[in-house]
Amino acid sequence: MSDDRPATVPLDHTASTERGNDFETPGQPGRRGLSRRAFIFGAAATLPLAVSGYAVAVEPRRGPILTTYQLSPPDWRPSDGLLRIGVIADLHACEPFMPVHRIEEIVEGANALEPDIFVLLGDFVEGLNGFYAKPLPMADWANALAQLRSPLGSFAILGNHDWWHDPTDRASAVRATLAARAIPVLENDALLIRRPGTAGFWLGGLGDQLAFKGTGRGVDDMGRLLSQIPDDGRPAILLAHEPDVFPQVPARFGLTLSGHTHGGQIALPLIGRFPVASHYGQRYAYGHVHERDRHLIVSAGLGVSGVPVRFGVPPEIVLVEVGAPETLALHNAQNRAEQTTALTL
Numbered sequence: 001m002s003d004d005r006p007a008t009v010p011l012d013h014t015a016s017t018e019r020g021n022d023f024e025t026p027g028q029p030g031r032r033g034l035s036r037r038a039f040i041f042g043a044a045a046t047l048p049l050a051v052s053g054y055a056v057a058v059e060p061r062r063g064p065i066l067t068t069y070q071l072s073p074p075d076w077r078p079s080d081g082l083l084r085i086g087v088i089a090d091l092h093a094c095e096p097f098m099p100v101h102r103i104e105e106i107v108e109g110a111n112a113l114e115p116d117i118f119v120l121l122g123d124f125v126e127g128l129n130g131f132y133a134k135p136l137p138m139a140d141w142a143n144a145l146a147q148l149r150s151p152l153g154s155f156a157i158l159g160n161h162d163w164w165h166d167p168t169d170r171a172s173a174v175r176a177t178l179a180a181r182a183i184p185v186l187e188n189d190a191l192l193i194r195r196p197g198t199a200g201f202w203l204g205g206l207g208d209q210l211a212f213k214g215t216g217r218g219v220d221d222m223g224r225l226l227s228q229i230p231d232d233g234r235p236a237i238l239l240a241h242e243p244d245v246f247p248q249v250p251a252r253f254g255l256t257l258s259g260h261t262h263g264g265q266i267a268l269p270l271i272g273r274f275p276v277a278s279h280y281g282q283r284y285a286y287g288h289v290h291e292r293d294r295h296l297i298v299s300a301g302l303g304v305s306g307v308p309v310r311f312g313v314p315p316e317i318v319l320v321e322v323g324a325p326e327t328l329a330l331h332n333a334q335n336r337a338e339q340t341t342a343l344t345l
Contacts, residue, residue, distance in 0.1 A: 064106060064302060064315040066113070069288055070328050071295050071320065073254025075235040078324045081198045082331050085237075086115035086150065087318035089259030090159065092303025093141035094126035095134040103144040106302060110148060110317050117152035117193070120145065120183065121259040122159025122208065122241040124174055127305030135165070138177040146181035152193055154183045155203060159241040159260060160210040161305060167213065186239060188221040190228040202229045202236035204253065209242045226250055237322075242277075243284040243298045246291070255322065256296045261285050263300030267312035275306075286313070 088110060092098055110118070124142075126135040148154045162174040175185045184191070186205020194200040204226075207219035222245075229236055229252060236253050240246075243258035263286035264273030276285040283289070289296040302315040323331065 062314055064109065064317050066109075066319060067299075067316045068319045068321065069297055070332075071255060071288075071297075071322050072325045072328060073235060073295055073322065074293050075252075075254040076322055076324050076327075077235075078327055079198065080201065080235055080324065080327075081195065082321060082323040082327050083117070083195075083201070084113075084115040085257070085320040085322065086110050086113055086118045086148075087121065087257055087297070087299050087320060088118065088145070088148075088302070089121035089299040089318070090123040090262055090301025090303050090305070091141065091145075092123055092125065092127045092161070092301075092305055093136040094128065094303075095136065097128070097133060097308050098126075098136075098141075098303045100136060100140045100144060103141055104147070106317065107144055107147050113317070113319050115150050115319060116195070118148045118150050118154040119203075119239055119257060120154060120156040120178075121239060121257060121299065121301075122157050123161045123259065123301070123303070123305070124159070124178075125161050125165045127161040127164075127303070128308060131308050133308070138173060142177045142181050142183075145178075145183065152195065155191070155205070155239070156183050156185045157205040157239045157241055158185060158187065158208050158211075160208055160213070163208055163211040163219075164213045171208075171211070187219065188225045190225055190236075192234070199234050201234055204229060204236060204238050206238060206240040206245065209240070209245060220245065222248065222250070226252060235322075243289075243296060244278050244280060246284060246289065246294075246296045249294060249296075251292075251294065254294060255320075256294070257299075257320070258284075258296065259299045259301050261298055261300075262303075262305065262310075263287075263298075263313040265304060265306070265310050265313055273313070 091103065093103060126133055156178050158171050158174060163171045178185050187207040190202050190204040192200055193203050206225060207221060209218035209220045211218045238249060238253040238256040240256055240258050242260045246256055249256055261277050264276045267273045272282055273285045276282060278284050284298055286298050286300055297318065297320055299318045300313050300316045304310060321328065
C-alpha cells in the first residue's frame with residue numbers, strides 16, 4: 001500500500017461545537033461531589049455506548065469528505081494532458097441511510113469539483129437486508145445521478161448487490177434504469193473517450209466478479225474486455241467493482257478504480273480495518289495501491305451494507321487527477337499561483 005496520504009476535506013463545510021460539563025466539586029453548598037474514580041468508571045461504562053451510537057447514527061449519515069489523489073500511470077504522456085475523474089462508489093440507496101435528498105446533496109458536491117468525467121463504481125441498490133432499511137425506487141436514485149455534470153459524461157459499472165437484489169433479474173433493471181438516463185453501463189466493454197487536444201483514452205468496465213451470490217462466480221471476462229482495446233499508445237483505465245482482480249489486471253491498464261470494500265466500514269487504531277470484503281485482507285481494503293508499476297484506487301464509498309455502521313471510515317467522494325509528472329507539476333503550480341492571487345485581493 002502506498003505511503004502517500006491522500007488529501008481529504010469535508011464537502012459539507014459544517015462546523016460542530018461541543019460544550020464540556022462543569023463537574024460539581026466537594027465543599028460547595030447544594031452540590032454533590034464527583035470523585036475521579038467515579039468519573040473514570042462512568043466514562044469507561046458509557047464509552048462503548050457513545051462510540052456505537054456515533055457509528056450507527058452519525059458517521060454513516062454524515063456529509064462526505066473529498067479525497068484527492070494525483071497519479072502518473074506509466075502509459076500517461078504529456079500529450080495526454082490532465083484528466084480529472086470524479087468517482088462515486090457504493091451508493092446503496094435506501095431509507096433512512098441514503099435517502100433521495102442525501103443523494104442529491106452528494107451530486108451537488110460532486111458537481112462543484114468540476115471533473116472532466118464521472119465514473120460510478122456500482123452497488124447502487126440497498127444492501128442491508130434488515131435494520132429497517134427500505135430500498136429506494138430505482139428511478140429516484142437514478143434521477144439524482146442523472147444530474148451529474150461533466151464534459152465527458154458519466155459511465156457506470158455494476159456491483160454485486162446490483163445483481164443480488166433480485167437473482168432472477170440478472171441486474172437488468174439497474175442496467176436499464178441507468179441507460180435510460182444516458183449513463184452507459186460497461187460490462188466487459190471498452191470505449192474510446194475522445195478529448196479535445198489529446199488522442200483520448202480507453203475506458204474499460206469489468207463485469208462483476210461476484211454476480212452469482214454464494215457461488216464465488218461472476219460475469220467478469222477480462223479477455224473479452226482486453227480484446228476491444230488495441231495497442232495504439234493511448235492510455236487505458238479499468239473500472240472494476242471488486243479490487244481483488246488487481247493482481248491479474250494486464251499491464252495495458254495503468255490505473256484501476258474500485259469500490260466494494262467500503263474501506264471496511266470500521267477502522268480502529270492498532271487493529272486496522274474490518275471486516276474487509278476482500279480475500280487479500282488489508283492489502284486492497286482502501287486507498288492507493290501501487291504494484292508492478294500499476295495503480296489502484298479503492299474508494300470507501302458512500303453508503304453502508306451488511307450493517308448500518310461506519311467508524312473511522314467516513315463516506316467519501318474521490319477525485320483522481322491523472323497526468324504525466326510534468327503535467328501535474330504545472331497544474332499544482334497554477335493552483336498555488338491562483339491561491340496566492342486570491343489571498344492578495
